[in-house]
Amino acid sequence: MKVFSVVGITESGKTTTIENIIKELRSRNYSVGSVKEIHFxxxxxxxxxxxxxxxxxxxxxxxxxxxxxxxxxxxxxxxxMDEILKFYNHDFVILEGVTDSNVPKIITAHNEKEILERLDDLVFAISGKISNSLDEFEGLPVINTIDNVEKIVDLIEEKVFDKLPDFPEDCCGECGYSCRQLGALILKGKARREDCVLAQSRVKLQIGGKDIEMVPFVQRVLYNAVLGVVKELKGYEEGKEITVRIL
Amino acid sequence: MKVFSVVGITESGKTTTIENIIKELRSRNYSVGSVKEIHFxxxxxxxxxxxxxxxxxxxxxxxxxxxxxxxxxxxxxxxxMDEILKFYNHDFVILEGVTDSNVPKIITAHNEKEILERLDDLVFAISGKISNSLDEFEGLPVINTIDNVEKIVDLIEEKVFDKLPDFPEDCCGECGYSCRQLGALILKGKARREDCVLAQSRVKLQIGGKDIEMVPFVQRVLYNAVLGVVKELKGYEEGKEITVRIL
Known part of the structure; x- marks a missing residue:
């Protein structure tokens, strides 16, 4: 599930940008969900x-x-946001005005000052009202979604990756970076989504039908706990997938 | 999680009955959730x-x-309703106007004709406007929640049981009944919630896609091994199904 956010001040064109992107993504046969942050x-x-x-x-x-x-x-x-995203299973989820998530971002703005107030290394494009008068800003494309939505959606397809987890650095950091830093490196083409060690994990846990992410240490504890019992049982075969369900 | 439904025609006192029951359950320190069916x-x-x-x-x-x-x-x-109830983990969940669930029911009505139109073996009490003029109907208590809410909530505490599953009879039926029939028997005191065989075998194991049968002792060992880890994790909720997969 690929997740990105559109951030910008009121009336800078956030919702219009999102409407145009949703329509274009749906026309390319992706499933799409969205979250609106209400600052009221x-x-x-x-x-x-x-x-x-x-x-x-x-x-x-x-x-x-x-x-x-x-x-x-x-x-x-x-x-x-992690709790909310558990309800989603769409190809793309677009967050409007959400700032507490380490996902790639599009800024909408009226002017360069508003861009600079929001610019960080997770931004991959700029849109909204300023796109009527500017094509590029500090190396980032500025794209008008009213007459050029294909271009921004091409970029979304190219840049946005399956959502990374959002662990504090001192809790995981096994890839050598924080989750946020890894995201910024992926956007710049200097790392790959597969560098997240959780993508490699062999232990999956669901509670109430929702995936629960575990840092590698906890995965190993759970793996050992289950294997400790199961490998003593008749029917155990090394290398076969094991599923335990507790109702 | 104990679930019951309040059903009755418009203006028969459904929402007022539910408001009074919610307030009384909360004052008894239960957590309470609710679902409103909107017939519009x-x-x-x-x-x-x-x-x-x-x-x-x-x-x-x-x-x-x-x-x-x-x-x-x-x-x-x-x-x-099964999908909706996955979002809940409350002591009691009250369904207003929901008819597609095999849970115990309270009927609200203006008159005996309206009761008879809704009466079945899952009804355990009657309330709403008719409770101003009647105390009992075909052996069922008719209770006014405006001045006697303690009595109906005592009855709810006594009668309503942890929600049964809702399997088609040909899919389970291991207790000898359909889920709905077992519910009706529990309400009449002729069966117990524990008679649902799913309540007894809470741990399922598959290796390489095949079910592995475990005697109760081994089930408990595996249950404790998994719960010992999982209940320390963020996202754990008591009573929710847990699935662990080792690939």
Missing amino acids: EKFAIDTVGSNTYRHREAGSQLVTARGYFETDILFQEKLS | EKFAIDTVGSNTYRHREAGSQLVTARGYFETDILFQEKLS
């Missing part, structure tokens, strides 16, 4: 007085509204 | 023209709105 303290999607609103006011801690054609799960907290 | 074809929680609405219109197949104090995951399909 009083945001609430539910309507005062609705039945689901009444459930919540009475004390229900997780409320779902199921209609004929949609199902809305309303968590009463700001979930982390 | 044009229901859409999102507002026309919002950024998330624009994502969806452009073709985003799963849209999330993340605010400061809530995260709303907007699936564009009617999910099954």
